[in-house]
Structure formats: structure tokens, C-alpha cells
Amino acid sequence: MKKIALYSALAAAAFLGSCSKKSDGPGTPQRQCMADKMQLTETKVSDLSALHDLQVTFDVKNTSSETYDVGSGSNPVYVKLQATTTSGKTYEEETILTITNLAAGATGSATASVDYGAGNAYKSYKVLQVYCK
Numbered sequence: 001m002k003k004i005a006l007y008s009a010l011a012a013a014a015f016l017g018s019c020s021k022k023s024d025g026p027g028t029p030q031r032q033c034m035a036d037k038m039q040l041t042e043t044k045v046s047d048l049s050a051l052h053d054l055q056v057t058f059d060v061k062n063t064s065s066e067t068y069d070v071g072s073g074s075n076p077v078y079v080k081l082q083a084t085t086t087s088g089k090t091y092e093e094e095t096i097l098t099i100t101n102l103a104a105g106a107t108g109s110a111t112a113s114v115d116y117g118a119g120n121a122y123k124s125y126k127v128l129q130v131y132c133k
Contacts, residue, residue: 033131035130038102043109054113054114078095078130079096081125082126082128
């Protein structure tokens with residue numbers, strides 16, 4: 001009799017454990033690109049002339065109604081910068097945003113850089129693209 005009760009309890013537990021709610025989502029969240037939801041505002045430009053490197057610090061605002069979270073399925077966001085030298089040469093470089101989690105409506109800080117070549121002097125820069133791969 002004890003064996004029948006034990007088997008019945010195990011069968012009930014297995015049956016109930018295999019049921020799921022309709023609201024259950026997939027085990028792995030879909031990858032989503034939120035690059036168009038990241039608003040960049042320059043806060044600091046540092047010309048590291050000895051390293052022929054330009055570092056630009058941005059306030060990054062998540063203008064979406066969703067949290068940007070790389071660990072939960074958001075694609076990493078990249079910034080492509082172009083530096084122009086005093087001689088007119090241009091150099092491009094892509095940098096991944098160092099922010100991996102940003103709540104909806106929140107603002108964080110990130111730095112992107114571009115190397116403008118040895119023997120050159122920095123003149124200006126521009127953001128060419130904010131995107132996901």
C-alpha cells in the first residue's frame with residue numbers, strides 16, 4: 001500500500017511539474033538591438049597626443065521604455081568614430097559601449113576612442129554610427 005501511495009505522489013509531482021503557464025517565455029530571450037534608443041551626449045574630449053589617440057566621453061541615455069541589459073538579451077551597442085587630423089587625413093574606429101545595463105530612461109557614462117595615427121595632430125571628430133553587430 002505504501003508503494004502505491006509513493007508512486008501516486010511521484011506521478012502527481014511529475015505531472016504538475018511538467019505543466020507551464022501560458023505566460024512562460026522562451027528560455028533564452030531574443031537578442032534585440034537598442035542602438036537607436038541610446039542617445040549620446042558628449043561630456044569630455046581628451047586628445048592624448050603622445051598616444052595619437054582621442055578619447056570621447058559620452059552621457060548615454062536609454063530613451064526606450066525597456067531596460068538595456070546585455071546579460072538578458074540586448075545586443076551590445078557599438079560606436080564608430082571618425083577623427084580628422086590637421087592635415088585632413090581621417091581615421092575611423094569602432095568601440096563597444098562599456099555600459100552593459102541601463103534602465104529605461106536612465107543615463108550612464110561611456111568612453112569611446114579613435115587612434116588618429118602617429119605623427120598627426122588631432123583637429124576634429126564625429127560620430128559616424130551607433131549600431132549593433
